[in-house]
Amino acid sequence: MAAVESVTDDIAAVGIPGVSLSKVVLAELMHFDDAGKVIDLPRGPHELMRHVGRSYARMATTEFDPLLDLTRDWRPDVVVGGTMSYAAGLLAARLGVPHVRQTWDIAPHDDTDEGAEEVLRPLLKRLGLAALPSPGLHIEVCPPSLQPLLPPSAAPAVQPMRWISANRQRRLAPWMYTRPAGRRRVLITAGTRAQLIHEPIGPVAPLWPLRSLVKRLTAMDVEVLIAAPERAAEQLRPTLEGARIGWIPLDVAAPTCDLMLHHGGGITAMAGMSAGVPQLLTPEAAYGEIIGRALSGFGSGRMLRTEQLSPGQDPAEEIAACCAEMLADPVYAQRARALADDIAALPAPPEVVRTLAAMGAP
Template identity: 55%
Template sequence: MKFLFTAGGSHSTVFSMAPLATAARNAGHEILLTVDEPTLATAEAIGIPAAPTPHPGQAAARLDALLELARDWTPDVVVGGLSYVPGLLAAHLDVPYVRHYWDIVPLRDEPALPPLLERMGLTGPPEHALFIDVCPPCLRPSPTPGARPMRWVPRNRQLRLEPWMYTRPKGRPRVLITAGTRAFRLRNTGASMRRLVDELTLTGAEVLVAAPPGAAEEFGTELGDVRVGWLPLDVVAPTCDLMVHHGGASTAMTGASAGVPQLITPENDYAKAIARAFTGFGGARTVVPQERPDEDPGEVIAASCREILGDPRYAERARALTKEIAALPTPYDVVEQLETMAGG
């Protein structure tokens, strides 16, 4: 069988879909992932066959690209996420459409959808044959009818490992700070990032700053004696006592899979929804420095870090979340269901 996966406009969606795509390929099926050009290198780096499509915001052009691809490589199953475009392709091909999504915020309507429906001769958005939800049930704001839960399996770019990456430091906690794939988040923090690093170092913590390649040269001397640069987050996370990040789904779930307490500083509504869910469960705290303009953001975040590190309840709840994730069906379980659904 042929499985066509279509990822949205972020690296996180590529990491999210990769485990299911890999499971399908390991089961003997052909796979192909379509992504927009800026995230193509990410798919290539983690070994997923990928082809470029226009940015998800260009819905009509994206549909044209998928229709053209399908003429040469016709899938038996189409797996999509946030966009309705993959469903339109599946309806055109008369093959099952599978929605693969992190169900923690409602799906947004697409302004370009009505003309696309008219073009494809449809009266409404195509129904999915299966809805795969990689959000742990305990984090959902409400039950999702018909959702097929699937275990989140961390997937990241890799590099040559060194012992410090997969071993815990002796006698002191390890705190990892990351802005995901966005180096500008680190640049924008300026002196506040240095203040945060200094405050954590004074507590005796070892500080790691995960950032895109080249960040070590840009930030290394500014942040003092800390490790700065690209890290294989799935390898390093289990060695950490705390993760500080912006609220990206991939980062948050990698920490959750490793049982690590988290401090989340969300900057948009999507990240705030993730922060609320993790904080509500008890394994994280949410800090929005912008709500405390008279205080230094670095000091505000550092104070919350000290509270998390000093209160074992955060680690206990983080481990409880890890157990729930581990009990969910694996991507291989879901592939078996897809095979049955598609008649493979």
């Protein structure tokens, strides 16, 4: 697996051999232009997703030539890339081998492709391509029951695949895989954005008034888990009594939870869906809203836009109230389990690998 330097340790920690391509950091590409000037993030959903696509495309331009060098020593029969791993499709086109595009969450990415193509035009021209190449196979992890609740996408869902949670492999503590006796459990995470809150790269503000929120949840006799990078956790622990804070393996811990509260990140949402856990989303951007609307429409989640609260409303109070309502209503858990069953019925990754192998066969 080839990737940027910042994630090669994560690749190794899940047991996959990795190769570093570039030292660029995606968060910096999202928040700074090539001249080092801070980018004002677009507010509109269409433009914001185009900006995300442009950021991933900038990353792809740093990856392409190192990828090409890698294939001179180790030539692939098939190139598999994530939804916005644009270098994968370009490399496959250059080598004349099949390209497989694998989605990593449920949100359509047509807008991001539009933004990416703007940035990649010089590289497309160099490769003799008029547009982004279409994949030979599109792997779709969105469960069928959610697809009617999402915006239409031009991408064909050719090959469905079961989404399976995975984390860095580390020693577990018993509390990570056992439910607390007689208490409900709520997991809070900002995903990769938690790093931005405590090591700001751009103009980023905290997602939630955590201290007040944790106090309200613990008063409801709820055990609170907060998944955060260690550097962020060190700053949070002294101020958040009664919460477990730090590295939390979602693949292990999510099934022990009664509710997940998060920002609408695709991987976090998929972890909750596959574990059958109700979710409360407080998205800041269009990406999270797409996921929040789908889960709300299915009945396994709710969405709360805290920035739309009236001046007199306390965000922590409103979030805690939503948590209390969802924990008290068994329908959310029932619908969440139905969604997990829908995911579990999809073809497992080993079955899909056989299809990929056949694509690369001489």
